Amino acid sequence: MGMSSLKALKYVVFFFNLLFWVSGCTILGFGIYFLINNSFGVLFYNLPFLTVGNVVVIVGSIIMVIAFLGCMGSIKENKCLLMSFFVLLLFILLIEVIVAILLFVYEQKIDEYVANDLNQSIRRYNSDNNTKMAWDGIQQYLECCGVNGTSNWNGRPPESCPKDDDTKGCYLKAKLWFHSNFLYVGILIIGVCVIQVLGMSFALTLNCQIEKNSQSLGI
DSSP states (O other), rough: OOOHHHHOOOOOHHHHHHHHHHHHHHHHHHHHHHHHHOSSSSOOOOTTTTOOOHHHHHHHHHHHHHHHHHHHHTTOHHHHHHHHHHHHHHHHHHHHHHHHHHHTTTTHHOOOOOOHHHHHHTTTTTOOOHHHHHHHHHHHHOOOOOOSSGGGSSSSSTTTTTTTTOOOOOOHHHHHHHHHHHHHHHHHHHHHHHHHHHEEEEHHHHHHHHHHHHHHTOO
């Protein structure tokens, strides 16, 4: 690979990561907005830190850091930064695979755990404002009521529940949505994995070519 090809690859990796760095900044901005305005409350009783704002901030921050390493490593032709970028992408890819396997193996147990935790959070609806905000938001957005239906509220459902007596529960409706859109979710996940593998391949190829050019120049 000549110098012109190396330069082309370098800028491909740079703009590839620059795009994701901007995306990470945008995601982080939304996460901070959610945290400041407390737009979404706490839905899971045993996982109070698992809020939309926290998750979005963490995801945005990770994307920003990894993309920054890719940008600087490519434009500066820094092998250390490129290998750090490669290792982080590989680490995240392995975590995604492990999580997917665990979700598949323990699907029923996770299903029971989530349902039980949601039922516990319903009991805190009138005593905890964050829980109330979370349930009102999800019931209005998904047009659902309770975990499995209106019966979960043990009395009169809150105003955020639809008035229809045949309204489905939020957890049931979320699962139905997931199953009906499984193909699109799968394509999205595969797309993310492909992008990660491409990023790793570009970084490794660029790193090897920088090494070869350094050796040829006697550096």
